[in-house]
Amino acid sequence: MGYSQEPRKLRVVLIDDEELVRAGLTLVLATEPDIEVVGEAGDGQSGLEIVAGLQPDVVVMDIRMPTMDGVAATKILTSEGFNLNGAGAIPVLILTTFNDEQAVHAALRAGASGFLLKNSAPKILAAAIRALSKGAGWLDPNVTKGLLEEFSSRPEPLIPKAPKSSGLTEREMEVLTAIANGMNNSQIAEKLFLSEATVKTHVHRILMKLGVTDRSQAVSAAFRWGLVRSDDR
Incomplete structure (x- = not known):
């Protein structure tokens, strides 16, 4: 008698300097049947080491952290030199409380695939993780509005x-x-x-x-x- 194999879960690493935030995110994502948190770190530097070892499907990254901030860590993480297994860069979802143009631009320039505010609904976080795992991008609606306003104001x-x-x-x-x-x-x-x-x-x-x-x-x-x-x- 054959046994059906359970679908592989999306493996996520959380990088945030607030332990309570990481714990909360872990609990939130634990309710999603297709997502599991496999590792976490409190700063960008230790986060890079954990990601290199675990090779997750998606990294959820804060911006403002000690030792190495999220922008610097994202730039390294998404570089071709960090691609250890030849499968392409691991997508990074920036998750932050700050919605300012400078943070958005810095994160996108660093190679982030998505930008989400921490006040988003839990289901939105899960949806963003799934989107990034499939190679798509994700921008918080408030962030998108700001980017569109900036592009429309640019001279031609x-x-x-x-x-x-x-x-x-x-x-x-x-x-x-x-x-x-x-x-x-x-x-x-x-x-x-x-x-x-x-x-x-x-x-x-x-x-x-x-x-x-x-x-x-x-x-x-x-x-x-x-x-x-x-x-x-």
């Missing part, structure tokens, strides 16, 4: 080929240019000597940083804002 056009204006890294600019040339993830991986999983991670970060939902919108925004020009194609 932006400075051509200026990654600092969009928060895109050089590698993300290369991926965006390849997308503008009509390449799929497999073709981009071959061209840039990356794994498809890594390309997928870059694509989702590009969508997040540009405030768009799909590749066609990313290309349109890139040309409209001068991030990619017709002679790049």
Whole structure:
């Protein structure tokens, strides 16, 4: 008689300097049948060590912490050099009490895949974790409103080929240019000597940083804002 195997749970590491917050999040996520907290840390530095050892599906990260803050830890965690198993960067969900533009921009520039405020409902946290595990991004509605207001207030056009204006890294600019040339993830991986999983991670970060939902919108925004020009194609 065969036995049905239980679905694999999403493995999450919590990095927050407040022990009570970590305990609360652990209790909240314990009610979700498909999510389990496998590790936790009180600062970015120790968090990196735990993540390297456990290789979770998603990291939930606070911003303001001692020793190493969440932005610095996220930048290291999402770098290609930290990719230990070749499966692509581990997505980071920034969970914080602070909703300010500087924090949002710093987190997104560092490579975070999502940004959620701590006053969000527990089910929203679980939904965000599931989204990131599938390679999607997540922005708190209040954060999204601020980003849209900022983009709408920007003068047209932006400075051509200026990654600092969009928060895109050089590698993300290369991926965006390849997308503008009509390449799929497999073709981009071959061209840039990356794994498809890594390309997928870059694509989702590009969508997040540009405030768009799909590749066609990313290309349109890139040309409209001068991030990619017709002679790049």
